[in-house]
Amino acid sequence: MLAKGRVFKYGDNVDTDVIIPARYLNIADPAVLSTHAMEDIDADFVKNVRPGDIVVAESNFGCGSSREHAPLVLRENRVSCVIAASFARIFYRNAINIGLPILECAQAAEAIQTGDTVSVDFDTGVITNETRGETYQAAAFPPFIQDIISSGGLLKSLKKRGV
């Protein structure tokens, strides 16, 4: 599986309250909810993001609340992948469970900048920065997690296993 897009770059500790503010959590329709993605730290994100674009951040991306609405609004905005130096653990689980690809790679998180064009090969974990002519290697997922992703999420993988 491959992804390619332009990068939106953020810093450390991007919390789920800024990815999707709690004041919108009474909205049930994901399409409406997603129009508020990232608005407290990047008011133009929803206006500028295109299908396939990639979010890159430094450490502890997705810290704070457990709201699954956070990876959901990124997926709804057709973000193809999130790359960070590290993820908060609940966001990490949630992204895998709903099928939003994420990669941990400190080198990529440091080098990639807003506006760069980046492609990602999920099978090998290789991240290519086409703008800067650089490549970075992310760690591959363990087989257990690969199975969740390839099944299309946690619930589908459980169904497949007949649980």
Add this chain to the structure above:
Amino acid sequence: MAMTMTQKILAGHAGLESVCAGQLIEANVDLTLANDITGPVAIREMEKAGFDSVFDRAKIALVMDHFVPNKDIMSAQQSRECREFAKKHGIVHFYDVGNMGVEHALLPEKGLTAPGELIIGADSHTCTYGALGAFSTGVGSTDLAAGMATGKAWFKVPSAIKFVLRGKKAPWVSGKDLILHIIGMIGVDGALYKSMEFSGEGVAELTMDDRFTICNMAIEAGAKNGIFPVDERTREYIAGRVDRSVTEFAADADAEYDEVYELDLSALRPTVACPHLPENTKTVGELGHIEIQQAVIGSRTHGRLDDMRIAAQILKGRHVASGVRAIVIPATQAAYIQCIAGGVALIFIEAGAIVSTPTCGPCLGGHMGVLAEGERAISTTNRNFVGRMGHITSEIYLANPAVAAASAVAGYICSPEDIK
């Protein structure tokens, strides 16, 4: 192989003799929890995936607490969705307006969480129950849907950081000051993916409320869970609340820890976390003159009766400063009743504060005290992120109930010793 307390609980629930850090396991859960925000997402995911029954209707808790009493039509729809699901599946522990409480204060009070148990909740502060010697951790709605349907959850076994406590707290210092001090020391990702295990003779000096507050905020250091050893205080707390048999786990003496910190409780001073991260800590004495427009006392971090009594002790015979709105929120219906019956509520109201029915409300900028542009609050809640309580330029300082009450009286952030 030697195990931490957390690892022992996980091994026990996975049917394994032992586990080690980094191992992926599937474990049985004793309780799953969701609220009026995360519940509807989990319910829809569960139904969409074709799961039409729950694993055990007595091991699922649904608590309507975030946007209740419902603040608008959309919130009301979400509560209704949970209510209908609870009715359809005969969910035993469904808590609605009139018998609810803020989830993490309510579940221990009702005896739904006990030492040695494994609890997952679609709320990041589910880590609170570690105070009782349980393994509990926050998950998302899809994990919760899987938990409700199958009674199982997957985990990567965490390594741990050990905090050895000694000494006695000074007056006006609480568990909040200890956990803020720790987060200031190790940072908001200082315990990422790890357990925070507390031990040492100082544990006996901490009340159950202190321990709940400390474990509640373990997530603010990125931790998977926070956990206390089981002692006489724990047993006293669960007596009369928990009627099932419990298993007490203890860390092996030779368990390995990534890091060990020794902390002297007597050295702690009332501490605040400045905007916009819980790691931006200072003692009250180190702050300059910080005026406030709102004080929030309550929430799942500090809405228990003892917290209310401490705040009342300061507000009794005094008045909230002009220009400050003081909002007091007992965390559960039982705490609310005790506040009224014991006269504490009247102390607050006569001091010019308001007393709300239990709700998460202002903690996440939902309702009951949302901040305008540029406004500043002192709050006993657990997060001070950008926009958390309202406008993105508003500011939150996190503190213990005594500091919040004293600041409400003074109109600026101060210690109880600073007010007349």
